Amino acid sequence: MMSSTNNIGLEEILSSLNQLFEGVSTEKVDPRQYKIITPPEKTIPVLEFLKEKGYSHLSILTCIDWIAEKKFELVYILFNWGTGVTFVVSTYVNRDNPIFYTVKHIWPTAEYYERDVHEFFGVKFEGNENCEKPLILELWNDLPPLRKDFDPLEYSKKHYPDREYQKDAIHEARIIRGDVRGEIDG
Amino acid sequence: MAVAARVAGVLLTAFFFGLTFEGIGRKVTARIQKRYGPPWYQNFIDVLKTLTKHGWTHGWIFDFGVVMALGGVIATLTFVPLGNFVAFPGLDNFFVIVYLFTVGALGMAMGMVGTGNPWASIGVARALTLMLGYEVPYLIVITSLLYNFKTSNISTIVEIQSVNGWNIFRFPIGALVAFICLQGMLGKEPFEAPIAPAEIASGPMVELSAKYMGLLMLMNTFMEFVEISIFVDLFLGGGNYFEFLLKYLTVWIFAIMISAVLPRFRIEQAVYFYWTVPLLLAFIQVFLVVAGM
Amino acid sequence: MSNRGNVKIDERTVWEKIADQLRSRSMWMLHYCTGCGAVELPPSMTSRFDLERFGIGPMATPRQADIFLITGYLSVKTLRRVIYTYEKMPDPKYVIGFGSCTINGGIYYDSYATINRLDYYIPVDLYIAGCMPRPEAIFEAFTKLMEMIRKGEANGWKRYKENYEWYKQNQLRSLGEVIIHDEFHE
């Protein structure tokens, strides 16, 4: 149900975004979805601004590990139930010492997203006192698992003993599929 | 010694025919669900298998409860007349049987809650509430019967029926109410809330490991045998031992068929149902008995 | 059932033999679906395949169950509950591993959370290969298991009891501790 009036509302929000907060770049992904990249210190005001504009639903707060640029990208996805438009607000945080501010006071549910992000990426959120507590993984003592520099296979080999096969069935499967050249001795 | 032989006879019939009819019941349910179902002797195997396993006990009250349950139901069984085959001719008073029956129920309830598992307590609380539900219309209808024949001795009623026809025709409403309450007593599908496997992990039976499960399955069979044989004695009249078993089978199959197709009542719905429809019918029956015959 | 040399000497008493005959004909499954294979069970139980012909039916509590079906991948957290429940089952108990995930970790071989070899932690009597075996394969497994029970070969539970220490060590090695003390189970 996309009534035309919504567009004008949308345009007006985007334009006021640019005036109020400089250094904010918006990009249209599709008629119902916009990506906003904000500098770290501007993120919280932008989020509050958008919340007043009707984007009250924080559907997810996740983190993307750009290991190349040594950055963590914190992504806040807001959804407006009135107009059906989604705003993806993201900001970049330094990867080596990832600290950011909590949005718990805006959305109470964010507390658990932040605990999840901390557990799997190691990003600390000031203001959320129990963001260090474990949420999903039980007794995890290694690097946060979803970071790119963590090697799950090596962890799996180390912790969960594997079955010793006389022959390497996967190698044989590759040969059958023709990726690799070699003989299968029956 | 004749008494001992008769008692043994009653117990063995109950054991053998109880389990066979349950096997047949499972086959009938399977057939309704368009599948073959287990062999008729499957229940024997189940019971004996559980008796061979090494289970756990939760203390002396758990053992005492299970043994008291089985003992109580066996004691009730000895007093129930099977057609004209009675262990104690004069002594099968209806109230004695109904209340001796509760010894078994109380023993089981006490043993199960003795395990300390809250599932069991919830199951037992539901079973007792359901009992409050079906027991009142059942007793009203049966007492109207007793009032009509001026005796509360089941075997005398059986003889009267062999003389002037089955009660099911003279008291059709009474029979209907008794059958609905029978469905509740057996704990069959529409009134299976107390032992609901999905909701409360099979209710009281949650902590029953190996042989205790076997003993209680035996007890369940004997309970069903007592309940249905009372119904058959009171409503389907006399005739010798084999006719009795035949009538028993028909009533059993009929109950199984109903339970195979119906979903499960919530416990307060069941009590609410029992205290409206059957109670009303029971009252009509009573009115007929007092006014009519 | 010890196999000195390769001659298998049947040590069971007469009662044991009869008991095994009974146990094979009336097996009760534990209604605890651990992985994606569980969806195979309903069709095998209902009218087309009808497991009940063999006297096999679902039971709500481990206390009454004989067979424990591990249907698919086992994450670390589920493994802790599986071990806890396995120890709750009365003694002659059998375990069937469904699918390749229980054999060698399957497609999750390199995950940091799933285990690669089931019989390292609990004794498994029978594996069914396939990435979720169809009901026919399940029937094949059940009949094989009934065969093994009658011949007295399905004594995983004896092995568990005899080298309990070994199993416990394996479990602690990869799980840290079986019974968890944390915020959610205080």
Place this chain on the structure above:
Amino acid sequence: MQNILLVAIIGSVAGYLLSLFYRRLGPIILLLISLYAFAMLWEIPSNTAENFLGYDVLYLTTLGKYFALLSLIVFSAYAIFNIVWIETLKTPHAFNALSILTLAGTLGVFFTTNLVVLYIFWELTVFASLFIVPMSKSEAKRAAVWYVTITAIGSFAFLFATFLLYSKFYTFDLVEISRNLSQLPKPTIWLVVCSMLTAGIAKSGVFPLHVWLRNVHGKAPDTFSAVLSGQLVKMGSYLIALLLSIFPVTTLFPHFYGGVNILSYILIWLGNVSILVGTLMAIKQNDMKMLIAFSTVANSGYILIGLALLDQVGFAGGLFHVFNHAIAATMIFLSFAAVVYRTGTTKIDELGGLIHRMPVTFITYLVGIISLAGIPPTSGFISKWMIFQSLVSRGMFVTEIFVFVGSIGSFLYVFRPLAGVFLGQLKSKYKDVREVPIIMQIPMILLVLVTVFFGVFPGQVLEFIVGAQKEFGIDAFQYEGTKLITSMGYWDTWIVFVMFAVGFLIAAVLYLITPKGKKIPLEDQYTSGEFLHNFDLYHYASRFYAFLEREYGDHPSLENLYASLVNALKSLGKGIDYLVSRTASAYVFWLGVILLLLWKGW
């Protein structure tokens, strides 16, 4: 008889003085008195007349003897239990003295058929028991006031009827009065009989006047509530039994339905409603003593129905139920006293799993509820069976509904403390609770033996009941040895017990031949796969029958009605107080009003 009463009264004073030195002497004296009284009473043949301090008023009927012996059993159990329990009390000497005085009062009531003497002993018991009630809990004060006022309503009505009869016949002797009661005009007979019965109804806690029972039994000192509900309530039933049997009720009042006259029909209906109220309210209670208090209301209803039937089987059933309920209620309350002695709380959901620490208390409670619920091997079933037989033979189906709801409902509410307090998970707070000392266990075990013995060989109790029936001209209940015979059918308690034993044996054999189960601790439970460390939460006891309670949640409560009645009276008093504190001119104004009235009303 006279010396029994004198010994008891002097004993109470001695009890007070001796327990000043050593508090345990009081219960010992009570025990000695009740044993002495039991022995003496056993020899005295029934309907012997004696004089008491010069007035020949004491007259022992078999009914009175039966009730007296029963109350002596209850008091001796209470006394033995008290020997150790008395330590928990702050004012033991007054407690001892007053409980002996209560015994004296009750025995006095049972020994006389002279109305004024009966009233005197009745008031003596009420006031002696009154001062004991608030001795343990502070909020029992209000309950005590309620107790006295409602009992006083009954006893003042009784006094009114006594004087009315005296003014007509110039005698207080019940037997003589009953002989020429029929001369009175119809309405006076109704007035006299009903007001006399109100005393019995008020004291035995039947429907309209049952409001005080919950608070008094719930909050009285633990062992005393055993006497309260086991024995003092029976005084009310005694009065009803005495009046119904002595007054020629069947001839005086017109026949109404099912061979029962109009007065008994009303009484039966009172019994019905009190069974219903007692059962439904008992199911709701979370305090175990209040729960059993409501079961007392229900059972008093049973007794009333039994007595009101006034026929061969029903009357015997009512009297036998008096015996059963007295013993069962005492056992249950003593076991609760033991539980509270160790744990200190009566709330069901705060307790749990006490069987593992207090097995003897559990067995007492178990046999107590088996007898209370009326399940065969115990004596409880015999009396319920008789009442059922009599009701069925008369075809009174509406009453049967209430009776069946009552008997099945009794399974429900007796099971709630069983599951909540004794079975289930043992709370960590009560991990180190020990069994009660031996002296407390003796009375409990004795009562268990009594219940089971009389369940199998009811001969001795039936002998008293038959004697009472013969005495009042009701055709006696037939029984041979252990076979109980009624018009509707008969059964044999001994054979039922043997068959129960045989069944138990078979089950035991099956249990033994199969492989032995390994004992596992209480914490090893199926928790549907979850790890649980705090097992206190893993106990289902609070709002045990939530689904059933929701059905009749918003029921009208009689207690609030009575409380609002009292408040209305108080507001009237407030009006007077307002008038009083006005100025002097207002007084003179009032004087003027009176003068005006005088002038007009001349």
Place this chain on the structure above:
Amino acid sequence: MITLLIAVPLALAFATIPLRKLARLILPVVVLANLVILFALKPHVGKIIELGSWPAVYGITLFFDEVAFYFLSFVNMMFLVISLITRDERFSIPLLVMNAALNGLILTADFFNSFVFLEIIAITSYIISTDKDNALGSFKYLIFGGVASIFYLIGAVFMYVQGGTLNMAYSSYIIGMSNPELMKTALVLFAITLLVELKVLPFGLWVPDVYGNGSALTPVVLGSVVSTATVYLFSRLSLTFVDEHLPPVFYYTVLASIVLSQLGALYQKNLGRTLAFASMASMSTVVASLLTRQESVVSTALFYLFTDALAKFVLFTVYGNLGVANFRNAKTTGIAFTFSSLSLVGVPIFAGFWGKYYLLKALFEQENYVLAIVVLVSTLIELAYVTKWNIEQWFAKKETTKGEIENIDLPFVQKLFVLLSALILLVIGLFPQLLLDKTNLLAEKLFDFQLYRDIFFGKGGM
């Protein structure tokens, strides 16, 4: 000789004005003297004494018979006890005056003389009621009493004008013959004044404020002593001299007063006012039974009066000195308080029970069911609040700031007398015959006007 009973206390009252401290000691001595004189004159009962040897019709005469003797002995006994236990000296002199007036009231056979004594009693009771700064209460009592006593005077004047003489016996005899209607109006006027003192509700509105102010002295003096004397006068006037019923309005107001005062007591939060209402209720019960004009009922009423006065004495003394006491550490006082309150309610082995028992028995014999039911209902309400207060005091947990329960108790003298009267109640409870014969005698004497007149006409001079 009997006039000494009036003269001695009066004389000494004024004699001791200068030496105030002594008054405290003289009071008991005087009352003791009265008692001694009284008992000395016991054998000469049934005499009239003309003051100044004027013949009966003209002069003031005192009439001393058994009824007067018992009432006098009871009043003086109570006075002796009060004088011994009271501890504030301020009221010794008014008490002496009151004693004289009381003796005079009971002895006199002359209308105007009784009015004078009534006034003196009223005035002294106003003074006594100002104890414990209860100014407003006593002021209201003063106004109400004053206005009401005028009616007594008008009544007396009627009797004098019609009867020609102020002597009760003569004037009532003459008026009785000539114009009984007037007699009735006179009696009504007398009744209005006396009912004020007898605390029947519409007239007794002042009672709660005066009695309830917590002083030990006022309620006991007014409640037990003065009321008993007024009951004597009221019964003398309404039973002996007039032989018709008072108008039914009185009867119904008194009945209503019984129940309403009980309800008032039920409502009270403060023990003093509850006891005040209770005494109003019991006094109205006595008046109601007097109004029934049947001899058996009157005798039981007197029995009830005496036992009730004793019980009230105990209750008021205990309340006056201790307030809402904690009996846990004042055991004997507690027992005395409980004994007397239970006797008040009518629990079997106490005197109160026999009071109610005989009353009800007599009422039922006369088929007077209305009063019987009212008495039963009022006892029921009384039972409620008496038990409440008893339990409140036995099981009260009044910790002082330091946490331990303060243990104040009655001084020895008071405790002795309180216990003594409680035991008397118990003794009467066990052997009611003792008091019952006396009251039957009194009732029988009260009713025969004939004997009263013969003594006068026969001039059994002294």
